[in-house]
Amino acid sequence: MDLAYSHHEEQFRSSVGAWIHDHLPADIASKVRAGQRLRKDDFQRWARLLGQQGWLGYGWPREFGGPGWNAIQKHLFEEQCALAGAPRIVPFGPAMVAPIIMAYGTPQQQRRFLPGIASGEVWWSQGYSEPGAGSDLASLRTRAVRQGDHYVVNGQKTWTTMAQWGDWMFCLVRTGTQGKPQAGISFLLIDMKSPGITLRPIRLLDGEHDVNDVFFDNVEVPADQLIGEENKGWTYAKHLLSHERTTISDINRSKAELLRLKQLVRDAGLTNDVRLCDAIAALEVDIKALDLMVLRVLSMETSGRNPLDIAALLKIRGSEITQRYTELMVTVAGPYALPWIEEAMEAGWPGAFPGAHPAHATLSMGFFKSRKTTIYGGSNEVQRNIVAQTVLNAGDRHGL
Template identity: 70%
Template sequence: MDLAFTPEEQQFREDIRTWVRANLPTDISHKVHNALRLSRDDLQRWGKILGKKGWLGHAWPKSFGGPGWNSIQKHLFEEECALAGAPRVLPFGPVMVAPVIMAFGTPEQQQRFLPGIASGEVWWSQGYSEPGAGSDLASVKTKAERQGNKYIVNGQKAWTTLGQYGEWIFCLVRTGNEGKPQTGISFLLIDMKSPGVTVRPVVLLDGEAEVNEVFFDNVEVPVENLIGEENKGWTYAKHLLSHERTNIADVNRTKRELERLKRVARAEGVYNDVRFRDEIAKLEVDVVALEMLVLRVLAAEKSGKNSLDIAGLLKIRGSEIQQRYSELMMLAAGPYALPLIQEAMEAGWQGDYPGAAAWCAPLASSYFNLRKTTIYGGSNEVQRTIVAQTVLG
């Protein structure tokens, strides 16, 4: 395995870096580097900039309007965007549902839905989890009954990230009850403007409403919005989750946040503390190991070999590392990181706390927010069982 980049790949990196620097709005990169609140406009503005270039679907093949990059090029693109302070591309449209539509959708569905995803114009949400179906996703109860040329959908989805902005939502719905629970699930695309769809934001500790409950009350959905075959949605869901779990690992964002941790530690005067710096060093070793694992997979793909199916393993290590760097930032700032004052966070300042500085304001919010990473996308406990069964045998 050769982990060195070729001269052509290095030139590709430089080209990406030059373009991102020239096109990434400075107000957005400032917010990202300092973990300040990103608005819907911020997220969609960057998405549309990428969409205009044809890079929002940077992992898409040319046949569907993507750049057709290989795995190494995709990695370099993601790394340069992260290091420059670009927001992470919202995955629900281009990273999650689009590959499902490409692989299992009809030509008519591909022509209808993919252009809006590629341009960044249409905001997609994910309707998987329910109050009684999270890690045990096969227990979904949201029901879709077919009546002629439409489905009637009733039920509830939970933890729908940024669902308050959603225009379309892809859902796992129950269309059958015979056999194993997995065999009665279908994959349905639902217009969130349809009568009977209600979104209820869930306000978190930091005052944000990042997650939402979505209710379906006799929502009519055309049959042509069914992806693939009825009762075969579990197959499509697994295809999607492999993309989600790799995305959660997000080693490129972690490398950027490692540098932020060092800046916070220096600013707070703890970087020269040997024990604290030891913790940073141990974290950095784990980040490098995670990156090597990612590059190992990429090298296998580049050479045409079947890469090890380690999406779950990447998710486990990546999510745990994200929690660790947020913990170390909190420790570096000490008590100044604790208060959650929304106005102070918006202003980039902590308020009436002598000695507190701008970088302290978002630390508690980031810490609490990253508690979820070991749960969503399939809890790490479940992922360890999957890795043990599929990888270790």
């Protein structure tokens, strides 16, 4: 298996990187590199620029307006975005609901929803988790009852990322109670301006408002906003995972953050700290190993073979690596990584402590944010069970 990039792939990497360098707003890149808070306008400005280039839906096939890139090209695009300091592409529209609409939506639904996602004009959020139904998503209780030409939705979603900015939500709801719990779930598209929807912000340890509780009180949803068949939503939700096989590892972001970590070490004059350098070296080895694992999956995918079904393993390793580099960053900064007043930080004041560096001011926010990476997307404990039941059992069956 050849894991080296071809000449054509290197040319692609160079041309994509050049475009990103020329078009990424400098103020946004500066915020990303400094770990500062991004506002909706920051995300949306970049999304619209990508949309104008036809790259916001960079994983989309040509027939739906995407660039038709293969798995390697998508990986290289993500790499160049991360290294340039571009914001993460908010995945809920272009990378999550759009593939579901393409695969299971009606032609009318595709014409209605895909253009706004591709342009970056319409924002989506994901309505999956509920109180008591996070990793065990099949136990969700938000109900949707069919009444004529619409559904009436009642219930609650929680940890709903960026729902305060969302125009629409794709939502798993319970429409049936017969048989297995997974058999009674449906996939609805819900206009967030619908009467009866209430949002309550959840403030996190870093003071940010990234996630929300969302309450549905007799919310009417037109029946033509049901994706696919009623009670088949679990199938569509699982389809999403196939689009997260490698991106869930966040390997390209980890490579960019490793460079930032090394710069922090140089700025702090700690390059002779043997224990610290050993820890960074061990982290770099693990990042490289994960990168090679991702490339193995991509190589199999582009060559037409069935890729390794190791999304759970990639998620485990990627989330643990994220926590490790944020821990090392606050270790490097020491007391200067203590939480700082957000308003002062955004005004450009790194603090009054002698020896403080502006780059230290946001490290605690990154550390706090990384605590959730081993929980969201399915907790790592659940992911390890999946690895044991699928990957390891498959290896036993094949004598591996």
